[in-house]
Amino acid sequence: xxxxxxxxxxxxxxxxxxxxxxxxxxxxxxxxxxxxxxxxxxxxxxxxxxxxxxxxxxxxxxxxxxxxxxxxxxxxxxxxxxxxxxxxxxxxxxxxxxxxxxxxxxxxxxxxxxxxxxxxxxxxxxxxxxxxxxxxxxxxxxxxxxxxxxxxxxxxxxxxxxxxxxxxxxxxxxxxxxxxxxxxxxxxxxxxxxxxxxxxxxxxxxxxxxxxxxxxxxxxxxxxxxxxxxxxxxxxxxxxxxxxxxxxxxxxxxxxxxxxxxxxxxxxxxxxxxxxxxxxxxxxxxxxxxxxxxxxxxxxxxxxxxxxxxxxxxxxxxxxxxxxxxxxxxxxxxxxxxxxxxxxxxxxxxxxxxxxxxxxxxxxxxx
Numbered sequence: 001x002x003x004x005x006x007x008x009x010x011x012x013x014x015x016x017x018x019x020x021x022x023x024x025x026x027x028x029x030x031x032x033x034x035x036x037x038x039x040x041x042x043x044x045x046x047x048x049x050x051x052x053x054x055x056x057x058x059x060x061x062x063x064x065x066x067x068x069x070x071x072x073x074x075x076x077x078x079x080x081x082x083x084x085x086x087x088x089x090x091x092x093x094x095x096x097x098x099x100x101x102x103x104x105x106x107x108x109x110x111x112x113x114x115x116x117x118x119x120x121x122x123x124x125x126x127x128x129x130x131x132x133x134x135x136x137x138x139x140x141x142x143x144x145x146x147x148x149x150x151x152x153x154x155x156x157x158x159x160x161x162x163x164x165x166x167x168x169x170x171x172x173x174x175x176x177x178x179x180x181x182x183x184x185x186x187x188x189x190x191x192x193x194x195x196x197x198x199x200x201x202x203x204x205x206x207x208x209x210x211x212x213x214x215x216x217x218x219x220x221x222x223x224x225x226x227x228x229x230x231x232x233x234x235x236x237x238x239x240x241x242x243x244x245x246x247x248x249x250x251x252x253x254x255x256x257x258x259x260x261x262x263x264x265x266x267x268x269x270x271x272x273x274x275x276x277x278x279x280x281x282x283x284x285x286x287x288x289x290x291x292x293x294x295x296x297x298x299x300x301x302x303x304x305x306x307x308x309x310x311x312x313x314x315x316x317x318x319x320x321x322x323x324x325x326x327x328x329x330x331x332x333x334x335x336x337x338x339x340x341x342x343x344x345x346x347x348x349x350x351x352x353x354x355x356x357x358x359x360x361x362x363x364x365x366x367x
Contacts, residue, residue, distance in 0.1 A: 079158050079220045080115035080134050082227030082349030090134055093218035094160040095183075095208055099129040100145045100269075105202040107271035110141035116224060117276055118354045120150045121288065123299040125249030125361075130154045131276075134220070137212045142205040143198060147182060149174035149291055150356070153306025156180055156332035158220045163189070163211060165204045168293050168301070178331050183211050190214060222334050225282075228346040235345040237320025241366035244315055246283055246355045248362055254355065256281060261317045263353065279317045279350025283364040284326050284335075285310040285357050304356055307331050313364050316348060321366055 076085045080094060094115070099108055101119065111117065114131035122128045130151055131141070147164035149171045155162050156178050166186035175182055183189035191210035195203045228234055244256040244263075255266040262277035270276065287310070291303040312326040314337070324339040337345050357363070 077227070078115065078135065079223045080132060081351055082223070082225070082347070085135075089220065091217040092134070092137060092212045093215055094132050094134040094155075094158045094220065095137070095211060095215075096151060096155045096160045096162045097131050097133060097141050097206060097208065098145050098147055098151070098162070098164040099131055099141065100143045100202055101127045101129050103269065105143040105145070105198070106269035107274075108142070108269045109205065109271055109274065110138040110208075111270050111276045112274040113138045113141075114276060114351075116352050116354070117278075118154050118356055119248075119254065120148065120154070120304055120356045121248045121252075121302055121358055121362075122148060123295045123297075123301045125251030127248055127252050127254070132158070132160060132224075133208060134158075137208040139207045139209055140205060141208055142195065143202050144185075144192070144204040144206045145201065147171050147175065147184070148301070149303040150306060151175060152178035152180050153304075153328070153331040154356075156330075157222055157224050157334055159218060161211075161215060163191075163206060163208070165192070165201065168291075170291060170293050174303070183215075222332075225335055225352065226337060226344070226346045228348050232346070234316070234320075234348065235322055235339060235343065237316065237318075237322050239321050239366070240319040241315060241321050242319055243367050244281065244283075245365045246357060246362075247364070248355075248357050250361070256315075258315070258317075258319055263315060263317075276353060277351065278353040280347050280352045281315040281355070282347065282352055283311075283313040283315075283355040283357060283362075285312075285359045285362050288358040288360070302358075304358065306356065307333070310359055312337055313366075314345070314347065315366065317350065 076089045078085050099111065111131055113133065113136045115134050116132045118130040119127050120130060128145060144165050147162050147167035151162050152175045161181040161183060162175060163183045166184050172182065185192040185204060189211060191207040193205045195205050242258045245253050246256065247253045256263050257266050262279060263281045264275050264277055268275055287305045287308060288302045289305060291301040294300055307328045307330055309325055309327040312324050314322040322345055324337060324345065327336045339345055
């Protein structure tokens with residue numbers, strides 16, 4: 001997260017302020033000739049220290065401020081969308097809610113309120129959504145399903161907290177090792193209700209406001225993606241597209257179409273009027289391993305490892321298609337993107353949908 005002020009970051013401004021404080025007392029002490037002069041100098045230094053340190057109060061919510069010299073306004077930027085947040089960032093942590101992505105769990109509620117969505121593969125080659133909520137905490141999200149070890153790499157970059165109906169012990173262990181907090185119905189988390197129109201396990205609904213009330217305050221310190229800075233020209237696209245097919249396995253392909261400057265699913269399961277409209281569609285190929293257990297139907301459970309490197313395809317709002325590679329040093333690192341010739345590229349601010357496809361079976365076809 002960054003605060004921009006007249007071409008300087010907030011961190012640099014604070015550092016400069018601290019430097020001035022350190023220099024003032026030294027200069028004054030070298031010329032002291034009376035007790036009155038000494039007391040006056042110390043009073044001035046103390047007032048300066050108070051003014052400069054007020055920005056760094058522990059637990060304080062980032063908010064607009066003014067630069068000492070230019071009077072410019074500090075504006076927070078969302079780590080999940082790259083968009084300016086004039087009123088300051090939310091105090092609640094980002095919540096990663098696991099949502100069913102099949103006809104059995106439709107309709108999907110609340111997906112359109114997410115800041116960012118990751119689609120991941122689960123057993124049987126089908127997919128599940130990890131919808132990340134920060135700016136908004138909806139009262140109705142669903143239908144909520146169980147967590148996977150993959151979710152550690154999805155949540156960790158923004159200190160996200162996972163919300164799920166439950167999960168296998170081995171999956172819980174992966175998230176625990178990654179220091180990712182989990183709110184699950186199995187462990188008595190608040191906010192869960194049942195949809196009388198659905199059958200278990202496709203019937204769980206979530207009132208995220210109740211979890212947010214219990215979660216307390218949190219500060220996000222990293223961006224999820226490398227966002228395009230204002231006034232910066234994006235990397236030239238190799239081609240343009242208005243439709244895309246993202247294949248996860250022989251069992252599932254997500255179809256996309258671009259219209260009106262956003263990408264939307266053509267075979268999604270969202271409730272009427274609640275489809276997620278993506279400014280950017282980012283397809284990343286990643287390694288998949290055996291999670292070490294089977295689902296109730298006896299199917300082996302895959303775990304996508306969201307770190308390392310792989311192929312990357314970015315589909316922008318203007319139709320531009322940029323191809324290259326992605327890398328992520330640790331589960332909690334910000335994603336890095338590079339073109340085939342090694343030049344870094346960024347994602348335009350807005351809402352992003354990430355397709356986390358397997359290296360072996362995944363692909364993206366544009367047209």
